Amino acid sequence: MALRSHHNGFGSVTKSLHWIVAALFIGVFAIGWYMDFLPLGMAKLEWMSRHKSLGVTILMLAVLRIIWRLSEPTPAALGKHAIERLAAKIGHLGLYGVMIAMPLTGWMMSSAANFPVSVFGLFTLPNLVAPDQGLFESLRTAHFVLSWVIVALVCGHVCAALKHHFIDRDATLRRMLPAFGGNDNADIGANTTAKENS
Template identity: 45%
Template structure:
């Protein structure tokens, strides 16, 4: 049951680096998911090939941002949880844990799919990345399916995450969202 009064300015915020990594990843993930869905419906064309490259570049970038974000999170404590029912707190921690897992698993599955299909990844057209699985059509199809299922899983978790943040903002009015908004002045940085 939500508290009768909103949490006030004593609320601790995430650090500027944590906020920047959160929003960079959010934009990259939403963009990569959107491009991924759109490009698979296109007929074979130069546009489709270009979008596949952009999608791969976004995936590698997300993988690197996820590593930075995890290192930051392990070395910097996040603000304490807000008062909420135990089930909500547990669900929030489970959702965050699964999202972190998918931040790594999804791009790695895509990279494996690309390697197994025989299509190298050249990050931003400059840095060739090594293939880490052998070229194998059957293996490529398996990684393609895994990548697709993980993408849908991450999309569902992202929607849950956004829904929960909006619930806290509009229904609970507990200022949870202000802890991660870049321009919010509420609370102190942690």
């Protein structure tokens, strides 16, 4: 499988970044919800540190993914209607936006609370803003709202992929799977028809 994407398919780097970030998002959300139920204490602080470290990792990978995507061609969307292709573009832009905004608001929130962010105990990030309780509350609200924006965007993303796979029967979902290396423009329905006619 090629490292770089081409007009007919995604490369292994793009696929790897996609699934790694997806797994990290699941992890950071699970930790976020779990630690909300913990009483204030060392256990909660430890889980909060893990949450922040994963968030910073997502931020770094998101920046890398955007740079990588801008450096290579993007396979054409397989949507049959212009409105679908527009919705896909808006959805992807939204996902890229929240991949940056969510960790940044968390980092800024920690800075406003005067709690520097340590990344897995390896290094500490500089504070982005001065300590400010009012700003902390605003950023906490923004962070919470963005979490639901992410949920909505991810649900839309998954539903769209399933719709392409099971209803449109095209390769939109398959071409992002690590093991898929065939012609990404292949249409499942077209292949089935060809077999029936042979």
